[in-house]
Amino acid sequence: MSRLLVVSNRVTIPGYSASPGGLAVGVLAALRQSGGLWFGWSGTTREPPAPEPEIIEKEGIRFVTIELPTAQFELYYNGFCNSSLWPLHHYFLGAFRYDAREFEAYMDINRAFAAALVRQIAPGDSIWVHDYHLMPLAGLLRAQGVQARFGFFLHIPYPNIALLRVLPVFAELVRDLCQYDLVGFQTQEDLEGFQSAVTGVFHDEAVIGADTIELAGRRVGTGVFPIGVDVAAIAAQAATAAREDEQVKRLIAGLLGRKLLLGVDRLDYSKGLVERFASYRTLLESSPELLGKVTYIQIAPPSRTDVAAYAEIRDALEHAAGRTNGQYADTDWTPVRYINKDFAHETLTGFLRVANVGVVTPLRDGMNLVAKEFVAAQDPEDPGVLVLSSMAGAARELSDALLVNPYDRSAVALALRQALAMPLAERRTRHAAMLQVLRENSIARWCGRFVERLGADQG
Ligand code: F6P
Numbered sequence: 001m002s003r004l005l006v007v008s009n010r011v012t013i014p015g016y017s018a019s020p021g022g023l024a025v026g027v028l029a030a031l032r033q034s035g036g037l038w039f040g041w042s043g044t045t046r047e048p049p050a051p052e053p054e055i056i057e058k059e060g061i062r063f064v065t066i067e068l069p070t071a072q073f074e075l076y077y078n079g080f081c082n083s084s085l086w087p088l089h090h091y092f093l094g095a096f097r098y099d100a101r102e103f104e105a106y107m108d109i110n111r112a113f114a115a116a117l118v119r120q121i122a123p124g125d126s127i128w129v130h131d132y133h134l135m136p137l138a139g140l141l142r143a144q145g146v147q148a149r150f151g152f153f154l155h156i157p158y159p160n161i162a163l164l165r166v167l168p169v170f171a172e173l174v175r176d177l178c179q180y181d182l183v184g185f186q187t188q189e190d191l192e193g194f195q196s197a198v199t200g201v202f203h204d205e206a207v208i209g210a211d212t213i214e215l216a217g218r219r220v221g222t223g224v225f226p227i228g229v230d231v232a233a234i235a236a237q238a239a240t241a242a243r244e245d246e247q248v249k250r251l252i253a254g255l256l257g258r259k260l261l262l263g264v265d266r267l268d269y270s271k272g273l274v275e276r277f278a279s280y281r282t283l284l285e286s287s288p289e290l291l292g293k294v295t296y297i298q299i300a301p302p303s304r305t306d307v308a309a310y311a312e313i314r315d316a317l318e319h320a321a322g323r324t325n326g327q328y329a330d331t332d333w334t335p336v337r338y339i340n341k342d343f344a345h346e347t348l349t350g351f352l353r354v355a356n357v358g359v360v361t362p363l364r365d366g367m368n369l370v371a372k373e374f375v376a377a378q379d380p381e382d383p384g385v386l387v388l389s390s391m392a393g394a395a396r397e398l399s400d401a402l403l404v405n406p407y408d409r410s411a412v413a414l415a416l417r418q419a420l421a422m423p424l425a426e427r428r429t430r431h432a433a434m435l436q437v438l439r440e441n442s443i444a445r446w447c448g449r450f451v452e453r454l455g456a457d458q459g
Helices: 022-034 070-089 100-120 137-143 170-177 188-205 231-244 246-255 273-286 308-328 345-354 369-377 409-421 424-440 443-456
Strands: 004-010 037-045 054-058 061-068 126-130 149-153 182-185 212-215 218-224 259-264 294-299 336-339 357-360 385-389 402-404
Touching (some): 004 100, 022 037, 022 061, 022 443, 037 070, 061 070, 182 443, 218 443, 231 369, 231 424, 246 345, 259 273, 273 308, 273 409, 357 369, 369 385, 369 424, 402 409
Parallel strands (some): 004 126, 182 218, 259 294
Antiparallel strands (some): 054 061
């Protein structure tokens, strides 16, 4: 097996970063196997950045991180990545903007990644690049003569060409992705979006197959690799946290026996929180028997706070939570507890375990690992019910959840009511089916399938 180099904007170093979530756990496992290296941004910006990367060896893995220049980072991260690519790929044209300077900074940061990474690459390495921040990387490294095998996995959705083409530089980015040997997506729909984009750029020069794209002189492997979770580890963590974690105990005590509806999301407009709050309000309006009997806790740690659309969504949610509580709260009942802070991953799994209903209703999501973690964290003997948006990649696998259109507030309210009233036998049947799906496509398998195919696909 060749050495694996993983590249991503953020790097999770065990013992340094907050306790690793799904992706980090999977990547770390794959890297341990191959004695690999994880390369990315250090989390620090400076003018000028430190000239040398920081290198940490841990658990047989080399973590190599670089500082980035402050002003350029701002244009790259808040600008092109999260004000152009993120909204566009999540179908939010209202939040989309394009600024040529931001795209130039995106290219400059990718060049900085390539310049530092090239010094770490040895002959025979396989390089696995993650996510929308780094699409041009393979092309930049190939231009420097690097002859490694390059794989790319997109964690977010890939839209159809009909939408993608509003981005003035879409063709450059499609060409960039075609520089990889293997390009992986979360769902078939995302792969088809990419295929439509390749046809839009290359026309008859591209021959699109089920899992390859033939271009003049080269072949790009493509595939669907839905990211999974470590079911056994989450189940064990959740059971322990539910028994021992002080914050989980406090949460349980605070419920006073009421049923718990729980959402855990980054504070992002794509997560559909405004619509979710409205659906909960509809539930309370339409089900007076539930007043005082249920509590909805929404954990939403702030994210990308320097991007205007994120500040706007935060205001809207504060307003919505205040309105519902103002109308329905009583001296001993707060219908919505809206919490803008993050918790350790272990604690979150404990929260997920004790929830009666997992509310995961993004307007658009590449996968949504919270949905999968909710299923893995539940007690199989007495499981809760997952209410899941059909717009999340996870809905393709978790068809035994109660699937909803997050824009339809009365349908979501109905599903929440159905979830709260669901008999034990049905909860068990649905949960067992979903658990089985998750076991078959664990995070280890996701990593294994991608890395194996990257090695095997000798275009
Ligand atoms: O969903 C895409 C993603 O990049 C995840 O991998 C990550 O957890 C999340 O967005 C957070 O993004 P950021 O690095 O901007 O905080």
